[in-house]
Amino acid sequence: MAQETAPAGPESGASEPDPEPHPSGSRLAGLSDARLMLDRTSTVSRLADVLRAQIIEGALLPGTQLAEHAVADAIGVSRNTLREAFRLLAHERLVVHEPHRGVFVRTLDADDVRDIYATRRLVECAAVRVEGAPPEAVAEIRAAVDTAEVGVSEKRWNDVGTADLRFHSAIVALAGSRRLNDMMRRILAELRLVFHMMADPHRFHEPYVHRNAAIATLIEEGRTAEAVQALIVYLDDAEAQLLGGIAERSRLGR
Amino acid sequence: MAQETAPAGPESGASEPDPEPHPSGSRLAGLSDARLMLDRTSTVSRLADVLRAQIIEGALLPGTQLAEHAVADAIGVSRNTLREAFRLLAHERLVVHEPHRGVFVRTLDADDVRDIYATRRLVECAAVRVEGAPPEAVAEIRAAVDTAEVGVSEKRWNDVGTADLRFHSAIVALAGSRRLNDMMRRILAELRLVFHMMADPHRFHEPYVHRNAAIATLIEEGRTAEAVQALIVYLDDAEAQLLGGIAERSRLGR
DNA sequence: CTTGCCGGATTGCTCAACAATACGTACCGT
DNA sequence: ACGGTACGTATTGTTGAGCAATCCGGCAAG
Numbered sequence: 001m002a003q004e005t006a007p008a009g010p011e012s013g014a015s016e017p018d019p020e021p022h023p024s025g026s027r028l029a030g031l032s033d034a035r036l037m038l039d040r041t042s043t044v045s046r047l048a049d050v051l052r053a054q055i056i057e058g059a060l061l062p063g064t065q066l067a068e069h070a071v072a073d074a075i076g077v078s079r080n081t082l083r084e085a086f087r088l089l090a091h092e093r094l095v096v097h098e099p100h101r102g103v104f105v106r107t108l109d110a111d112d113v114r115d116i117y118a119t120r121r122l123v124e125c126a127a128v129r130v131e132g133a134p135p136e137a138v139a140e141i142r143a144a145v146d147t148a149e150v151g152v153s154e155k156r157w158n159d160v161g162t163a164d165l166r167f168h169s170a171i172v173a174l175a176g177s178r179r180l181n182d183m184m185r186r187i188l189a190e191l192r193l194v195f196h197m198m199a200d201p202h203r204f205h206e207p208y209v210h211r212n213a214a215i216a217t218l219i220e221e222g223r224t225a226e227a228v229q230a231l232i233v234y235l236d237d238a239e240a241q242l243l244g245g246i247a248e249r250s251r252l253g254r
Numbered sequence: 255m256a257q258e259t260a261p262a263g264p265e266s267g268a269s270e271p272d273p274e275p276h277p278s279g280s281r282l283a284g285l286s287d288a289r290l291m292l293d294r295t296s297t298v299s300r301l302a303d304v305l306r307a308q309i310i311e312g313a314l315l316p317g318t319q320l321a322e323h324a325v326a327d328a329i330g331v332s333r334n335t336l337r338e339a340f341r342l343l344a345h346e347r348l349v350v351h352e353p354h355r356g357v358f359v360r361t362l363d364a365d366d367v368r369d370i371y372a373t374r375r376l377v378e379c380a381a382v383r384v385e386g387a388p389p390e391a392v393a394e395i396r397a398a399v400d401t402a403e404v405g406v407s408e409k410r411w412n413d414v415g416t417a418d419l420r421f422h423s424a425i426v427a428l429a430g431s432r433r434l435n436d437m438m439r440r441i442l443a444e445l446r447l448v449f450h451m452m453a454d455p456h457r458f459h460e461p462y463v464h465r466n467a468a469i470a471t472l473i474e475e476g477r478t479a480e481a482v483q484a485l486i487v488y489l490d491d492a493e494a495q496l497l498g499g500i501a502e503r504s505r506l507g508r
Numbered sequence: 509c510t511t512g513c514c515g516g517a518t519t520g521c522t523c524a525a526c527a528a529t530a531c532g533t534a535c536c537g538t
Numbered sequence: 539a540c541g542g543t544a545c546g547t548a549t550t551g552t553t554g555a556g557c558a559a560t561c562c563g564g565c566a567a568g
Contacts (some may be wrong), residue, residue, distance in 0.1 A: 041520090042520080043520075043521070044520085044521090077521085077522085078521060078522045078523070079522090079523090080521075080522075080523090081520085081521060081522080099529090100528075100529045100530060101529090101530070101531095
């Protein structure tokens, strides 16, 4: 399942942050990142990408143990290389590393959800308020909404979820900060773990698609105060629904 | 220099993100992280802590190459173990990992400074505005100010810098979000790299101590709007000064 | 001065081994 | 039946060596 969806966004190299553009004054611009395109290698990076994609897609459910020897053999890499990849994923909070016990796909609790939504409320609302947002970010917001609506009409709920997170990434991109974008990408990846812990994941996205559209319009029209208000309501509702799902899940069989 | 200062804050385990507090409803609070205190082992964690402290204190200056074999031999750990620690630090952006070339202590440029301050403006100002801030966070703000003032009177500039960053960490803590705190700790650690790239690092902290005190008072009195305004001015000035320092540095011998 | 080539050094990754730790299970006394 | 102990096994933590791939510096040729 979930195998047919695109790998979402494993683009983040995560370890090569800077092309360090040479100070040469010559007109050779546009080549500064060519180096990165060339040696996109590094087994560890690709390994982390693969595992990240598997976790985000739900192929590896929260709580699953990732035994080193087994995974290393299955994928065909050395145990040491796998451990390096695990360190990255642990730093992204997609897996937890319990000493002498192993690494497990992260299981989030109610406190995590509350913390995630506290962060989202603060960052997303502040991003909407930022002056002089780059126009391509606004366009990206609209594009995400369109994608989500297509997904709804075709009942591709997984894609709807992806588009929803893309929508909120685009909102954060209004702030125009790379670090903020990275942080939010990681937090939204965490959020996918919560969805995978639920039954009927799609019901957590589908009702919000039209709200996203409304918020997008408000942003496009520069009505930031109203957009922020709508966003707060949105986030409160979504948080409450997820907390309800977690409570329900823990009530029955845990 | 800088050797006499305390290791600042190497507390962040960075790889064991969660004590995973057991859902047991019993009143055994405060013990959830006892497990971590016990097996505080893990060579990789301690190794990362050591390197992080060295970098943050300035013992390892930006641009320094950390050759695997040399460092591993010097510290007395295996090369594989060291590589795992490097992955952590690279993810924290304290070092850069250039494929087939090695890892270097990160060198930040003007764009990095702008990005860091864009993030700080957004996050810190929003944190001040958050309702219902935990009182211990406010107390921590005041404590940081006091420490900074003691540092000034004793001309311990390095401690003044540490206290300044502690002040801003405390401001972010007003939001009461663990993830936000972690992110800001990492960003402020990055900022220390910028300071180490400058001549006379202390002149970037000393003029701001009394401003911190004023902001702290405004926060304590609940005058958030004024506090935010003062914070924005503060951040703008600090950013401009750092950018000036970088420009100056790149003008002469790079 | 540029181009091409070579040798030395470093990194990327693998493999195998051993110590340290956690877990399941059988055993034991009460 | 219950709590505790001991033990064997499986997994992780860490090490060390080794080889291919890659980068860097220098040197020779054009």
